[in-house]
Amino acid sequence: MAAFNLTPSDMSTFILNGIPGLEAAHIWISIPFFTFYIISLLGNVTVLFVVSKEQTLHKPMFLLLCMLALTDIGMSTCIMPKALCIFWFRLKRITMDGCLTQMFFVHAVPAMHSAILVIMAFDRYVAICDPLRYATLLTNARIAKLGLVGLIRAVILVLPEPMLLRRLPFCAKRFISHTYCEHIAVVKMSCGDTTVNRMYSLVITVVNIGLDLTLIGLSYGLIIRAVLRISSKKAHWKALNTCTAHICVVLMSYTPLLFSALTHRFGQGIAAHVHILLANLYLLVPPMLNPIIYGVKTKELRDKVGKYSCRM
Structure with missing residues (x-):
């Protein structure tokens, strides 16, 4: 620990302690x-490569998959390089600007990821409830x-967080018990009044997660209503089967996010390393599993990936 004592010249530096x-x-x-990070990179880069190469996949659904893949790469990349530097080389120092920049991306990229899941839910709604107008309503440009x-939306929502933090005074001991600059973990380092920061963080969580989950739930409510009006059981299954990949990705994305947010705010009895x-x-985990889920459940993508795999 002595090696990381901050001197007056280090007052613009934080120390990330990893997992206390x-x-x-x-x-x-x-x-x-x-391992998770490498699998995530390989899976998502494969999706981007195959869709970009195959003209037949230049459709709204696969454009959304590319957007999802980009945010998946961003989500894992904004934390893993620094975390691995801490784990492998004990390089724990991070500048104030570096910390605030990382914090921005740690929150903005998942917000963008969430927005894409909402658009995908709308895509499934139009495909099932208004299939005849799908090609005109959902073009690549739209x-x-x-x-x-x-x-x-993600930039506007998240940008005030690092800006509000920059105005705060910080204590001499700038040791962050985390592997990356998580907003609340940095807020705890401040010696000033952090009420505005904490309230804004809560508002972002409620607005972003709450609104997006409501829109996704509304889309699936309308989808289920439309499916129940179909008399054929086979048609029921076929319609719902087109949504299974998206439902799995939604569950994989929001379940750990909600659990982490709830335990961080209300699970005081839970050990710090668990948080x-x-x-x-x-x-x-979601960035690692998302391309696997869509690769397994989407026949067109699975066939094209198989074609390129056979060439190698």
């Missing part, structure tokens, strides 16, 4: 983390515009 209580196991913890709206592990896993 598990320092001796950092190398072992890094093995599954690194999907791109919706994605841009999601990006702008930190959950906060890392919700940014690592």
Whole structure:
């Protein structure tokens, strides 16, 4: 610890401690983390490569998959390089600007990811409830515009967080018990009044997660109503089967996020290392599993991936 004592010249520096209580196991913890990260990169880069190469996949659904793959890469990449530096080389220092930049991406990229899941739910709603107008309602250009709206929303929502933090005074001991600059973990380092920061963080969580889950739930409510009006059981299954991949991705994305957020705010009895592990896993596990889920459930994509795999 003495090696990381801050001098007056280091007042613009934070120290990321990794996972407190598990320092001796950092190398072992890094093995599954690194494995998840590599699988995530390979899976999502494969999706991007195959869709970009295949003209037949230049459709709204696959454009959305590419957007999802980009956010998946961003979610894991914004935390893993620094976490691995901590685990492998004990490089724990991070500048104030670096910390605030990482914090912005840690929150903005998942917000964009959530927006894409909402657009995908709308895509499934139109495909099942109004299939005759699907080609005219959801063009590639319109999907791109919706994605841009999601990006702008994420930036507008998240940008005030690091800006509000920059105005706060920080204590001499700037040791963050985390592997990355998570907002609340940094807020705890401040010696000033953090009420506004905490309230804004809560508002973002409620607005982002609450609104997006409501829109996704509304889409599936309308989908189920439309499916129940179909008399054929076979048609029921076929219609719902087109949604299974998206439902799995939604569950994989929101379940660990909600669990992590709830335990962080209300689970005072839970050990600190459990909070930190959950906060890392919700940014690592969904990006790793999403391309696998869509690769298995989407026949067109699975066939094209198989074609390129056979060429190698």
